[in-house]
Amino acid sequence: MxxxxxxxxxxxxxxxxxxxxxxxxxxxxxxxxxxxxxxxxxxxxxxxxxxxxxxxxxxxxxxxxxxxxxxxxxxxxxxxxxxxxxxxxxxxxxxxxxxxxxxxxxxxxxxxxxxxxxxxxxxxxxxxxxxxxxxxxxxxxxxxxxxxxxxxxxxxxxxxxxxxxxxxxxxxxxxxxxxxxxxAKNTTSEKVAWPPMIVHILTILAVGMSIIGMGAVLTIHLESVFSMPASQRGFVIMAGGLAAFFFAGRIGGAVDKYGALRVLTACTLAGAAAIALVPHLGWPVVIALCWAVAFVGAQGIQTTVTYSALRTPGGTKFNSTVLAFRFFGLALTPVLLLPIYFRNAAAGFAVPAALLIAAMLLQQWQGRKTAA
Missing domain, CATH: 1.20.1250.20 (MFS general substrate transporter like domains)
Structure with a gap:
């Protein structure tokens, strides 16, 4: 080679x-x-x-x-x-x-x-x-x-x-x-399109909090509801990474074919639905499937946001800033969402699903505004 x-x-x-x-x-x-x-x-x-x-x-x-x-x-x-x-x-x-x-x-x-x-x-x-x-x-x-x-x-x-x-x-x-x-220097001095960039940041923050960070909440849920040992909980969590590995490339190809906003919308709806369903399911295998769908959705959203950010004026310079909020979101999950789960398990998964939908609506609003 x-x-x-x-x-x-x-x-x-x-x-x-x-x-x-x-x-x-x-x-x-x-x-x-x-x-x-x-x-x-x-x-x-x-x-x-x-x-x-x-x-x-x-x-x-x-x-x-x-x-x-x-x-x-x-x-x-x-x-x-x-x-x-x-x-x-x-x-x-x-x-x-x-x-x-x-x-x-x-x-x-x-x-x-x-x-x-x-x-x-x-x-x-x-x-x-x-x-x-x-x-x-x-x-x-x-x-x-x-x-x-x-x-x-x-x-x-x-x-x-x-x-x-x-x-x-x-x-x-x-x-x-x-x-x-x-x-080039002219790229450095390029005026940043702040409205779409802020929407991208909020979307990545929502993904970090509402799907990626929810792995810790899911682990607690599996232990408290099903008394699953760590090894079995690990297999459930691993289902997300495996599914995302197999489907992330196809999602990226779909972005080229159908456009970022359409793919982001589909991934968000699938991810939000999968997360919201978790506390209502009585079978760990089905929960693992939902987690796989949610994680694929998270990777799809991240792919589309990165794709859009890199093509937004000033996006190259601020790409790392956008990505950083995924990890800030992950850090916020135990602080903001875990207490909700301890009060009410269904709400603990419904609230992150709602945050994802809100981020999707922001993306659609910004997309219509840009196209106008």
Whole structure:
């Protein structure tokens, strides 16, 4: 295979490694607690230590591509990821481990959005939806594979999981991604279309809160209603990542064929309906199917919003800002939606479904306004 083709392929491998590294933490929190003599609640801080710096840095990380070549930024970021993974694997203390987590978090903030910028630059406009769909499919695979790999590693030593992160990061550094020049100055000075950009931000925030973040609520629901052990709950959650991996590419192709707004509407309606149904179902297998539909919907919405944002005036510069709100939304779910669930299970799933519908209506309103 030619080096150029390999580098294009590495764009999608890069979409895998970020979620793969992040999701592994949730799978081994009890093991982290034992290793560093912490309570489970204290060990769960590792997830927060990853998400908060990651999402905050993403608010502005894309702007760097107007000063430096994006492929060079990505290579440096994966070299930093490599260092962070080595620190986490060898960390002898809690503080050093958290330091390694933060290093990986900050570096991932310069890979996820910038890889998407490179994909836009090297892909024909008529095929951008399909390319983004493949990228998000690899993200879904990373989300799905992380608990499995981390679980097997924990049989010997959970920290050995980072060998997988080290291997992928090293491949990203050695092979690299397609080279492009820093974005032109006239792109940097392009006036940002704020109304659609704000709608995109609110939509991604709703997806983070109402579907992706609801994995934690679903886990609690499965344990409280069905008394399911962790291993079985994990399979239900994994159904979402697997389904999104298989369907994200097709959704991206549908964006190219039918348009972003139509696909977003279909994905939102399906995702909202699936989430709202969960507390009314008495069979875990059916709940797993609903979760799969909801997660596919979430990936579809994210694909369409990214597609639209990158094609909006000023969208390249603010793409990372839009994406960051997915993770802020995820962080808000335990604070805003979990208390509702504890008061009333049906409302705990109905409210996020309503938030998704509200975001869809905003998108349709903005679409009509733009077309007028």
């Amino acid at each position: 030619q080096l150029k083709q390999m580098r294009v392929g590495m764009l999608y491998v890069g979409g895998f490694v970020g979620p793969f590294a992040a999701q592994s933490l949730a799978a081994v929190i009890p093991d982290i607690a034992v290793t560093f003599d912490k309570t489970v609640q204290e060990a769960a801080f590792a997830v927060t230590a990853y998400m908060i710096p990651f999402a905050t840095t993403m608010l502005f990380s894309t702007a760097i591509v107007h000063r430096f070549s994006p492929h060079k930024v990505v290579r440096i970021a994966y070299a930093t990821t490599l260092i962070g993974a080595i620190i986490c694997m060898l960390a002898p203390s809690w503080k050093i481990f958290i330091g390694g987590i933060v290093v990986m978090s900050l570096s991932n903030a310069f890979t996820l959005p910038i890889l998407q910028v490179i994909i836009r630059e090297v892909t024909h406009p008529d095929k951008l939806g399909g390319a983004l769909g493949r990228y998000f499919a690899m993200q879904s695979l990373g989300n799905c594979a992380a608990p499995l790999v981390a679980g097997f590693a924990a049989i010997v030593n959970w920290q050995l999981f980072y060998l997988a992160v080290i291997a992928v990061a090293l491949a990203m550094v050695v092979i690299g991604v397609p080279g492009i020049q820093p974005l």
